[in-house]
Amino acid sequence: MITTIDISIHTPIRFDRSKSYCVEAASGIGKSSLLHFIGGFRNDYEGLVALDGRDIRSFSAAERSRLYRSELAYVFQDLRLFPSLTAYENVEILNRQTRFRSREAVRDFFGRLGIADKWSQPVQLLSFGQQQRVAFIRALCQPCSFLLMDEPVSHLDDANAAIMAEIVSAEQKERGFGIVVTSLGKTLPIHYDQKILL
Secondary structure (H helix, E strand, O other): OOOEEEEEOOOEEEEEOOOEEEEEOOOOOOHHHHHHHHHOOOOOOOOEEEEOOEEHHHOOHHHHHHHHHHOEEEEOOOOOOOOOOEHHHHHHHHHHHHOOOOHHHHHHHHHHOOOHHHOOOEHHHOOHHHHHHHHHHHHOOOOOOEEEEEOOOOOOOHHHHHHHHHHHHHHHHHHOOEEEEEEOOOOOOOOOOEEEEO
């Protein structure tokens, strides 16, 4: 279980498990890059990104695979969904590996987020906001120490953003993970322990 993420690239930043953080910056400043650095998806930076004091660059491929299965859950800005698969199939690809949620629990998330009728539709036919909700549900289908969300409500109306916030806040209270959200202006409406301006 990862309890801290330390970043020393421009200015030191620490993320602690069970707390919530909002990283704000203008477009192109490096919000998405920061989340990619944490997972080791990119290493083109000068400085240090450490998980519990260990440099992410030192993790083997097998160790990183374990990170993605059980420690770090992502909602990427570009979502990384499979366009020809249905909304449910996109979620089930991950959930089949983790066995973290029942089918009924996944269906409940779809209903609460207003996309129950999109369950069997290919995601390429969904709006970007609907796809954001599918990617969010997928992220909830894995155990994690940190949930990292890159502008997760950029295409959501206030009502759906509020529902997403309610779900993630309840999940955090139950599971104790840390939350790191990036924002270009519109922010997931949850309580943040710290707001960080890049």
